Amino acid sequence: VLEVELAVAERQARRAEETGDECDKCFADAMALGAQGNNHAAAKAWRKLIQMRPDEPGAYYNLAAVLNRSSRNAEAAQMYLKAMELYEDGTEGWAEAAALAFNLLKTDDCREEPKPEWWNDEALKALSARVVAAAPDDPASCGMRARVLSGAALSENSPWGAKQHSSAEIKEAATWYRRAATLS
Numbered sequence: 001v002l003e004v005e006l007a008v009a010e011r012q013a014r015r016a017e018e019t020g021d022e023c024d025k026c027f028a029d030a031m032a033l034g035a036q037g038n039n040h041a042a043a044k045a046w047r048k049l050i051q052m053r054p055d056e057p058g059a060y061y062n063l064a065a066v067l068n069r070s071s072r073n074a075e076a077a078q079m080y081l082k083a084m085e086l087y088e089d090g091t092e093g094w095a096e097a098a099a100l101a102f103n104l105l106k107t108d109d110c111r112e113e114p115k116p117e118w119w120n121d122e123a124l125k126a127l128s129a130r131v132v133a134a135a136p137d138d139p140a141s142c143g144m145r146a147r148v149l150s151g152a153a154l155s156e157n158s159p160w161g162a163k164q165h166s167s168a169e170i171k172e173a174a175t176w177y178r179r180a181a182t183l184s
Helices: 002-019 020-034 039-052 056-071 072-084 092-105 121-134 139-153 166-183
Strands: none
Touching: 002 020, 002 039, 020 039, 039 056, 056 072, 056 092, 072 092, 092 121, 092 139, 121 139, 139 166
16 A cells, blocks of 8 residues: 555656645645654644635545544544545445444444444445445555444444344345455
8 A cells, every 4th residue: 555655646646746736745744754654743734725725635545544544434434424525425436435434433442433424334334335346455444334234243232233244234244244255
């Protein structure tokens, strides 16, 4: 991941140099700082870009990734939710942000965090189906669908109050877990 971020940062730095655009420069700086493992400085750079372009979902998504790497899961979940809100519904970016938000919101770190309206069993089944339809090759999306379909089979007290699901749903969950593992 860090190698990919460094390559993106280098491309963005070249673009910023060509265009002279301050936002392009800020983006390149944030990517480079994250790729170097300087999560604190990268988070500051992403926040600066958010101030410059508050409607840019990628800045929230990337800030969330940096916060997640810094074990600031509650903040990261909120940034993924904001990115999800800003991405066009049904796009790959929207789906990946939704899956990553779900993965964080179900952790103990986020137990007390406010949950979105879709934080219930039936809504999560519907959302996770839309997520894998939009991003079928994303491991987090596949993992989300698997966990939602497994319901209370993995834990009597799922974070979203899942019920026991049918054997067909459990079998489908297993298929999604295998797909997530393969993609990882």
